[in-house]
Amino acid sequence: MGERLTLPVLPLRDTVVYPGVAVPISAGRPGTVEAVQAALDGDRRLFAVAQRENVDDPEPGVLYSVGTVVRIIQTHRVRGGVQLLVQGEGRAQAISYQEDGEQMLRAVLLTMDRQEPRDLEDPAFQALDRELRDRAAELGTRRGVPAEALNQLIQGVDEPGPFADLVSFYLELPTPEKQSLLEILDDEQRMRQALVAVERELARIEAQEEIQARVQSELGERQREMLLREQLKQIQKELGEEEEQGDLDELRERIEALELGEEARHEVDRELRRLERTSPQSAEYQVIRTFLEWVIDLPWGERTEDKIDLARSAEILDDDHYGLDDVKDRVLEFLAVRKLQIERAEDSDAPTGAGEPEVDAEAEQGAASNDAASNDAEEDSASGRAPILLFVGPPGVGKTSIAQSVAKALGRKYVRMSLGGARDEADIRGHRRTYVGAMPGRIIQGMRQAKTRNPVLLLDEVDKLGVSFQGDPSSALLEVLDPAQNSTFVDHYLGVPFDLSEVLFIATANYIDRIPAPLLDRMERVDFSGYTEAEKLEIAKRYLLPRQQKENGLYDGELEVSEEGLTSVIQEYTREAGVRQLERELGKLARKVARNIAGGEEAETVGKDEIRELLGRPRVHPERMAEEDTVGVATGMFYTPMGGDIMFVEASVMPGEGGLVLTGQLGDVMKESGRAALSYAKANWKELGLVEGALKGQEVHIxxxxxxxxxxxxxxxxxxxxxxxxxxxxxxxxxDLAMTGELTLTGRVLPIGGVKEKLLGAVRAGITEIIVPRDNEADLDDLPKDVRKMLTVHLVETLDDVVALAFRSAKGGAASGTSGASRKTKSSKSGKSRKKSPPQDEAPAQA
Known part of the structure; x- marks a missing residue:
């Protein structure tokens, strides 16, 4: 039976004191300090016992029952408490804990005697003792304890039991395990448990060292750098320099929020992991970060909803543009088709409830449809595909602004991409990221600018694409403009597919013959013809004058131009199919008027006479109808991108060697026409009413x-x-007669192009009677109604028809001497013209 004691309690947190071991302890809690003072006032002994839980105010239930009686060796008062050095004397068990004084506890104890080995000379026991000492020494060495201190510590304790207590104290074990070793009274058993704990600690250290050795062998320069950077991150975090890490976290959150496909997600995650391993100071870091920011800025899932109101769309087109009726009709047709696709796709979605248009299920089942075109339209509605429109026409007729109106009518974002002068395939597809300064192509840049998957993307000046040693950008556009392929368009910079199938592409061009055939095949052509003078006059009134008035700081009513004055500007100062030059001249006129008003003059209406004063002499001199009929001079018509006009073809016959001279900077085709005309005249001299031998010994000059x-x-x-x-x-x-048409050697008149523009040019020149080939009759429908009313058009099939209409008789009538409507309506000697003519065939053919 042990000795009965009553001692102040010294509660310990995460510490177990063993007999025979000197332990430094910091006492700061009021109850602990009070207990230390009570011990100092008594026999300097305390009952040191571990807490089950780490609490500030220990109660009896928190304390273990077995502890160690310790004696205070040294004390040192410090701010906030006292520093103790205590020496363990022996084990004791608390019978009861009692509160004493203000906050301290006293324990009624019963001392506990350890059980020594029965036979100290037993070889097995000696082997256990030796093994424990050897393993303890090895553990101390692995931990880095100096050999001298270690030997002194081990050799200073001869008895096996106290040595086991010493080893148990220095082991890195949880408090419950240390407490269980303290409670073992049998020395041999405690030695065995301590040896097991030592062996376990040695095994852990050995495994840790093996892992470190293996990792170190696998670490190269890059891994070593990564390890150092991780340490640097921790240092920066301690120093508050973790802004860069915060940026990476934000980047990761934004990437996780993107609606990426599987392939794109894999590539982006891989690049993000590379970024996290790369130094912010390296050049590669910025390259990777720029790529990720491009990916984040692209509209992977964002789209605008099409809200199509056909009446409102027609109003928008009419408000923004005057004329261009055919173009507006085509645009409204496109909008109507799109409206039906959206509505019927929604209707077919509703009953199925499967998230797919009903037509897809029908297509999969092979169900027949009464109208194949309707079925195709429904399939397109499911995919959201739209035709690629190509606006073709001369400069300044409104191709770009019509595209803006389409975007406005659809409620979509509008992005304009100029392709003029692009000569590198990378302009379309982008550069690979391995190149310095690599960037995505213009298509992806446009999508980033739009911030939506379904914008209206205008490919401006597609006929100005060039070809160089760096590739053919027009070939790169083939994939972009093919609805069957552009859903997986891969930009070289991104390296992952991007869906362009929902984009409405609109291309513009001035010359359709400069667009490669495969590219042209992917687009639906919409022709823009030039404006008539009446249309230009109306455009100037409605749009150009108010805009120039505003841009030049004039109030409403300060820039008044009479209709006669505007007509003068159109005819004498501009020569174009569009209205850009006209707007520049009106801008110049507005600046002149603004200067006069700023000088104190009053605003007044600008008429034809004031136009010449303000704009100077006329710079355009269009051809006018000849003043009199002339031998050897015929009036023709021609067409340029700037519009149509008339020209005079002069022929002269003189004595010579029978040759043909062609002058006037004529091209090969025009020269061939001259030779064909001469050959026909030689072969058909009798039918043309020529004298026999009229061309013999004569030189012809055209x-x-x-x-x-x-x-x-x-x-x-x-x-x-x-x-x-x-x-x-x-x-x-x-x-008063202008003509156009291609001539064959047999005298047939073949159709030509640009009929509308040529006839408008003739009307501007004052000519209202026209000869055109019979096969161009359908082209007359393109003429404005007001022009059709003032024109008399003769449809011809042979040169005989032309000659019969072109020459005057001595009395001033037609060359045959027959005048009147009946002669003009026949148009040829056969009855074929009547079958092809409009119902009013007895009157001159009207267009």
Missing amino acids: HVPAGAIPKDGPSAGITMATALVSALSHKRVRR
């Missing part, structure tokens, strides 16, 4: 003014032949 302007095309064939026949027969050609 000239087309102005000589400084290059000319080409087949449509002057009948004009050259008419001028030549006139020169040979000495008959005057009617000045």
Whole structure:
């Protein structure tokens, strides 16, 4: 039976004191300090016992029952408490805990005696003792304890039991395990448990060292750098320099929120992991970060909803543009189709409830449809595909602004991408990221700018794409503009598919023959023709004058231009199919008026006379109808991208060697037309009413003014032949008649292009009677109604028809001497014209 004691309690947190071990302890809690003082006032002994839980105010239930009686060796008062050095004397068990004094506890104890080995000379016991000491020494060495201190510590304790207590104290064990070792009274058993704990600690250290050795062997320079950077991150975190890590976290959150496909997600996650392993100071870091920011800024899942109101769309188009009725009709047709696709896709979605349009299920089941085109439209509605429109026409006629109106009518974002002068395939597809300064192509840049998956993307000046050693950008556009392929468009910079199938592409071009055939095949052509003078006049009134008035700081009513003045500007100062030059001239006029008003003059209406004063002399001199009928001079018509006009073809016959001279900067095709006209005249001299041998020993000279302007095309064939026949027969050609058409060696008149523009040019020149090929009759429908009313159009099939209409008789009528409507309506000697003519065939053919 042990000794009975009553001692102040010294509660310990995460510490177990063993007999025979000196332990430094910091006492700061009021109850602990009070207990220390009570011990100092008594026999300097305390009952040191561990707490089951780490609490500040220990109660009896928190304390273990077995502890150690310790004696205070040294004390040192410090701020906030006292530092103790205590020496363990023996084990004791608390019978009861009692509160004493203000906050301290006293324990009624019963001392506990350890059980020594029965036979200290037993070889097994000695082997256990030796093994424990050897393993303890090895553990101390592994922990880095100096050998001298370690030997002194081990050799200072001879008895096996106290040595086991010493080893148990220095082991890194949880408090419950240390407490269980303290409670073992049998020395041999405690030695065995301590040896097991030592062996376990040695095994852990050995495994840790093995792992470190293996990792170290696998670490190269890059891994070592990564390890150092991780340490640097921790240092920066301690120093408060963790802004960069915060940026990476924000980047990761934004990437996780993207609606990426599986392939794109894999690539982006891989690059993000590379970024986290890369130094912010390295060049590669910025390259990777720029790529990730591009990915984040792209509209992977964002789209705008199409809200199509056809009446409102028609109103928008009419408000923004005057004329262009055919173009507006085509745009409204497209919007109507899109509206039906959306509505019927929603209707087919509703009953199925499967998230797919009903037509897809029908297509999969092979169900028949009464209308294949309707079925295709429903399939397109499911995919959201739209036709690629190509706006073709001369500069300044409103191609770009119509595209803006389409975006406005659809409620979509509008992005304009100029392709003029692009000569590198990378302009479309982007550069690979391995290149310095790599960037995505213009398509992806446009999508980033739009911030939506379904914008209206205008490919401006697609006919100006160039080809160089860096590739052909027009070929790169083939994938972009193919609805079957552009859902997986891969930009070289991104390296992952991006869906362009919901984009509405609109391309513009001035010259359709400069667009490669495979690219043209993917687009639906919409033609923009030039404006008539009446349309230009109306556009100037409605749009151009108010805009220039506002841009030049004038109030409403301060820039008043009479209709006669505007017509003068259109005819004498501009030569174009569109209205850009007209707007520049009106801007110049507005600046002149603004200067006068700023100088104190009053605003007044600008008429034709004031136009010449403000804008100077006229700079455009369009051809006008000839003043009189002339032998050897026929009036033809031509077309340029700037519009249509008339030209005079002059023929002269003189004595010579029978050759043909062609002047006026004529192209090869036009020269061939001149030779064909001469050959036909030689072969058909009798039918043309020429004298036999009229061309014998005669040299023919055909000239087309102005000589400084290059000319080409087949449509002057009948004009050259008419001028030549006139020169040979000495008959005057009617000045009030203009003609166009290609001539064959057999005298047939073939169709030509640009009929609308040519006829408008003739009307501007004051000519209202026209000859055109019979096969161009359908082109007359393109003429504005007001122009059709003032024109008399003769449809011809042979040169005989042309000659019959072109020459005047001595009395001033037609060359045959027959006048009146009946002669003009026949248009040829056969009855074929009546079958092809409109119902009012007895009157002159009206267009």
